[in-house]
Amino acid sequence: MFITKKMLMALGSACVVLSQPHAAAAERVNLGDFLMSKSPAIAPSMSLNYTLATKVDFDKMAGGFSIEQAAFSLPLTAPIYLNDQHAFVFGIDYNAAWLESDSPLGNVDLHDFRFMVRWMYRQPGSKWSWTARLSPGVATDGSSMTSDDFVVSGQAGFRYRSSDRFAWLGGVAFSVDGMESRVIPGIGFQWMPIDEVIVRLTGPSLKASWRPHDDWLLHAGVWSAGSTWNVENNGNSFDIRLKSFQAGIGVEHRLSEKVWLGLWAGATISNELEIDTDSGNEVFKDDADSGWFARIGIRKVLW
16 A cells, blocks of 8 residues: 555644644633642642631620631532633532620521632633632521521632733622622732742732642741621521631641641731621621631642
């Protein structure tokens, strides 16, 4: 059997056609367009952690409050592509909290469950990436289910990659619960001064991560740790608003190829507890002293 010149040309043309989808896939939008690197410090992960915050005293009122929390986060899918420019990611988040306080509501068990959908967009070759996230769910004590228990939060923003080691971030975050709506604009950045270090400012959170060894990660940062829940008490509906920041350091050790065990410790600052009725009337509000927190967690890097 002889191979003619025409046959070689036809085979070459077929190889070019077959290779085109792979070239397009390399240029399509992906999670890397919103991250500084593929470091496990910031990689999408399934995680489970437990946090204990010590009791803090109220500034004006007698007594104080403390809180324990267990949180679970699960990305449900890798990016689902509509085309090279548009992709979606889905996930769920659950947070259980046990609040002990000397407030009018006393001790309460609290639950926050959210379903997350995230949209990503980038034109091939562009330095600009765009994203939006919507997280509807419930924030409740679980005693009953009313419209006040339903909450929605989300964000819309951009990322501009000015270099391989620096990117600007910007956008707005919003939340809507049964009694209040909030919209907060913000600006931030991602910076990788060297391959092993990543610094991120996203909204009210500033975090830095250093990987001194393949099996170790060191972290430091300040981040928001507050939330809002709707609760029922004696037939009445109330909103509990916890405002708090945590400033701490952490260490993670790799147990296997993609599984990491982490320990965190630090201070809780800017603490405030507020309770409002369903009509918006303030029942209780007071700042509290600073305290301490500790956290243990395990996570598996998914992709």
